[in-house]
Amino acid sequence: MAVTVLIPTPLRAYTGNQESLELEGSNISEVLDNLTSTYGDLKKHLYNAEGQLRNFVNVYLGDEDIRHLDKGQETPLSGGETISIVPSIAGG
Amino acid sequence: MLDLDTSNTELSREELERYSRHLILPEVGVEGQKRLKAGKVLCIGSGGLGSPLLLYLAAAGIGRLGLVDFDVVDHSNLQRQIIHGTSWVDKPKIQSAKNRILEINPYCQVDLYETRLEASNALDIFGDYDIVVDGTDNFPTRYLVNDACVITGKPNVYGSIFRFEGQATVFNYEGGPNYRDLYPEPPPPGLVPSCAEGGVLGILPGLIGVIQATETVKILLGKGTTLNGRLLLYDALNMKFRELKLRKNPATPPITELIDYEQFCGIPDAAAEQEKTADIPEISPADLKERMDAGKDFVLVDVRNPHEYEICQIPGATLIPLSKIESGDGVVEVKALTNGSELIVHCKSGMRSAKALAILKEAGIEGKNLQGGILAWGDAYDPSIPKY
Numbered sequence: 001m002a003v004t005v006l007i008p009t010p011l012r013a014y015t016g017n018q019e020s021l022e023l024e025g026s027n028i029s030e031v032l033d034n035l036t037s038t039y040g041d042l043k044k045h046l047y048n049a050e051g052q053l054r055n056f057v058n059v060y061l062g063d064e065d066i067r068h069l070d071k072g073q074e075t076p077l078s079g080g081e082t083i084s085i086v087p088s089i090a091g092g
Numbered sequence: 093m094l095d096l097d098t099s100n101t102e103l104s105r106e107e108l109e110r111y112s113r114h115l116i117l118p119e120v121g122v123e124g125q126k127r128l129k130a131g132k133v134l135c136i137g138s139g140g141l142g143s144p145l146l147l148y149l150a151a152a153g154i155g156r157l158g159l160v161d162f163d164v165v166d167h168s169n170l171q172r173q174i175i176h177g178t179s180w181v182d183k184p185k186i187q188s189a190k191n192r193i194l195e196i197n198p199y200c201q202v203d204l205y206e207t208r209l210e211a212s213n214a215l216d217i218f219g220d221y222d223i224v225v226d227g228t229d230n231f232p233t234r235y236l237v238n239d240a241c242v243i244t245g246k247p248n249v250y251g252s253i254f255r256f257e258g259q260a261t262v263f264n265y266e267g268g269p270n271y272r273d274l275y276p277e278p279p280p281p282g283l284v285p286s287c288a289e290g291g292v293l294g295i296l297p298g299l300i301g302v303i304q305a306t307e308t309v310k311i312l313l314g315k316g317t318t319l320n321g322r323l324l325l326y327d328a329l330n331m332k333f334r335e336l337k338l339r340k341n342p343a344t345p346p347i348t349e350l351i352d353y354e355q356f357c358g359i360p361d362a363a364a365e366q367e368k369t370a371d372i373p374e375i376s377p378a379d380l381k382e383r384m385d386a387g388k389d390f391v392l393v394d395v396r397n398p399h400e401y402e403i404c405q406i407p408g409a410t411l412i413p414l415s416k417i418e419s420g421d422g423v424v425e426v427k428a429l430t431n432g433s434e435l436i437v438h439c440k441s442g443m444r445s446a447k448a449l450a451i452l453k454e455a456g457i458e459g460k461n462l463q464g465g466i467l468a469w470g471d472a473y474d475p476s477i478p479k480y
Contacts (some may be wrong), residue, residue, distance in 0.1 A: 008257065009254060009255050009256060009257050009282055010254060010255075010290075021328075032378055035151060039100065045283070049393040051181055054277075054279075055275065055277035056275050056276075056277055056278055056279040058275070059273070060336050061446040063334075063335060063336045063337050064336075064337050064338070065337065065338075065339065065342065068341075069341055070338075072287070084334075086259075086277070086323075086325065086336065087284065088231070088250050088274075088278060088279055089222070089253065089254035089255050089257065089259060090228070090229060090230055090231045090234055090252050090254075090278075090284065090286070091252055091253040091286060091290075091297075092137055092138070092139055092140055092141045092142070092226075092227045092228050092229035092252060092253065092297065
């Protein structure tokens with residue numbers, strides 16, 4: 001049950017410059033665990049010391065912020081979905 | 093719809109001619125054009141985003157444009173900040189912008205605030221305007237703009253860019269979400285590089301800035317569907333647009349007063365970080381030149397990125413990027429390279445080389461930091477080195 005994970009420019013340095021990855025997982029949390037175990041340097045950019053997703057990195061399932069999903073990171077996946085990581089940027 | 097009083101707004105014959113392509117659009121018409129003329133828009137920053145959006149807002153006939161910026165035009169701005177011309181280098185950006193705006197449209201009133209936007213002046217400045225457009229380039233000012241918009245009840249037309257990617261939305265409009273609903277907290281300093289450090293495709297702010305201008309005009313007209321509640325993502329490299337839902341977050345605390353935004357964004361921590369590198373010994377370009385001319389035994393390491401090395405080099409320098417030193421591989425390389433010789437490290441202006449030396453010091457390798465980096469070296473001895 002692979003899903004597509006879209007990696008934003010600022011974090012591509014930690015995924016060997018890959019823009020998009022196919023990862024396994026039965027829910028969002030498992031997919032993100034797979035992501036950070038494959039690309040260890042990503043972990044500190046996605047999670048704080050308490051293991052919570054950082055407040056300046058948003059994760060979307062399709063077009064919905066997972067903060068607004070009833071089950072949050074535990075939302076089940078059936079495969080084929082797209083998960084996007086969208087960090088805060090400030091350039092102008 | 094924004095409450096705008098157009099009862100005293102008239103369009104002259106010259107203005108009717110100027111705006112004729114607007115006037116024949118049923119969505120604009122004379123009443124819409126009067127709304128644009130009655131509109132007061134404040135633009136924070138006249139840089140990459142501010143340049144294109146100010147040009148179009150001026151041409152569209154916005155009656156009053158306010159500009160907040162304290163910066164002067166630099167050569168490195170001209171690749172994207174298209175409101176400024178070469179003859180304005182070293183002169184204030186807002187003067188340059190006003191000059192260009194009035195050249196495009198003399199019917200526009202331009203009010204200048206040559207100051208840094210601060211918690212102490214934001215509410216006073218915002219109070220006079222209908223819409224605020226965020227064209228700033230840093231997190232503290234973005235949170236300040238957001239909070240001041242929430243407190244004064246102004247829509248915040250948001251855009252931001254990084255390398256080849258842009259984001260745009262409309263915050264705090266018709267009861268919709270604000271910046272803190274999207275990102276409750278900023279990243280710690282240094283985690284996300286600025287345009288000066290990370291680079292930016294010059295055309296990118298053009299597109300995002302024009303989206304901001306479009307949303308501003310639509311809000312003034314009260315027509316169409318704005319980006320309120322939607323975050324637009326743009327990827328220039330792959331020419332892809334995406335849209336994400338943006339909702340109010342019940343966990344966002346109410347914004348009732350302005351705070352210390354430097355502290356909120358962890359800037360004092362960055363100052364503490366800098367102190368760590370304060371006791372790294374330095375060497376002046378003159379002393380380096382003396383060692384070179386005397387043929388002394390030393391090793392010069394350049395910790396910039398490879399694409400910066402391509403732009404210019406100091407003769408004899410070995411490239412070992414800071415990222416490599418941070419990951420540990422570079423430390424081993426430096427150790428093998430120096431082998432008892434004196435170590436001198438440089439970067440563009442001295443910050444990254446100090447950081448590299450602090451890491452090397454922990455590994456037992458002492459060295460000196462070239463004061464002012466390759467730019468200072470260029471000033472003193474090599475006019476061919478560009479101020480990139």
